[in-house]
Amino acid sequence: MVDSKYFCIILAAGEGRRAGGYKPLMELGEGLVIDRVVDAASEVAGEIRVVGGCEFARLEAHLARRWPHAVAVRNARWERGMFSSARAGLEGVAGAAFIHPADVPGPSRAIYRALAAAYEAEPRDVLRPAFGGRRGHPVLLSPAAVRAVLSAGPEATLREVLAPLSSAEVAAGDDLVLYDFDTLDELEILRRRLARGA
Numbered sequence: 341m342v343d344s345k346y347f348c349i350i351l352a353a354g355e356g357r358r359a360g361g362y363k364p365l366m367e368l369g370e371g372l373v374i375d376r377v378v379d380a381a382s383e384v385a386g387e388i389r390v391v392g393g394c395e396f397a398r399l400e401a402h403l404a405r406r407w408p409h410a411v412a413v414r415n416a417r418w419e420r421g422m423f424s425s426a427r428a429g430l431e432g433v434a435g436a437a438f439i440h441p442a443d444v445p446g447p448s449r450a451i452y453r454a455l456a457a458a459y460e461a462e463p464r465d466v467l468r469p470a471f472g473g474r475r476g477h478p479v480l481l482s483p484a485a486v487r488a489v490l491s492a493g494p495e496a497t498l499r500e501v502l503a504p505l506s507s508a509e510v511a512a513g514d515d516l517v518l519y520d521f522d523t524l525d526e527l528e529i530l531r532r533r534l535a536r537g538a
Contacts, residue, residue: 345436346456348385349429350377352442353393353418358522362395364442365402366527369534376445378407383449384456385438391429393418423498426489433486440478446516446530447478455480458510465505469512476517
């Protein structure tokens with residue numbers, strides 16, 4: 341179910357020092373971490389932008405081979421953190437957009453469908469999946485929220501910009517919406533969970 345009015349910005353710029361390498365191109369299941377995230381986003385997003393920085397050439401080459409419909413966007417200031425990558429990916433976006441950090445590869449296509457359905461039923465500026473009272477990823481931003489991110493100063497954070505906006509949560513069926521991996525041990529736990537079905 342692809343609806344071209346939705347964008348998805350996948351944040352994949354960081355070095356992954358604690359994990360010992362570039363996390364988006366690490367193996368996960370039958371592919372790589374980035375493959376699972378792009379596949380899930382493809383359920384509803386008409387345009388997918390993957391924001392890279394560190395290892396950009398490798399990321400761009402992989403996307404060209406495996407996901408030609410996904411656009412690689414270079415963030416020359418990726419060392420400034422996630423907010424700079426979000427702004428780089430959202431530049432020129434004229435619609436609702438998902439923001440999805442690549443190191444949270446657990447969310448499924450069903451999460452994207454649920455967020456899109458909730459937005460269609462009752463639009464809010466910010467929609468997040470939640471499990472056990474905790475908010476996870478991906479986050480769906482309205483056009484107004486996208487404009488707020490783009491108009492904020494470079495020293496702002498996504499949390500600060502989104503805090504005053506109208507928001508709602510969509511119940512997730514498992515805690516994979518919360519699970520970001522920072523180490524190889526955490527990635528191995530995720531591999532085992534996905535292999536047996538979350």
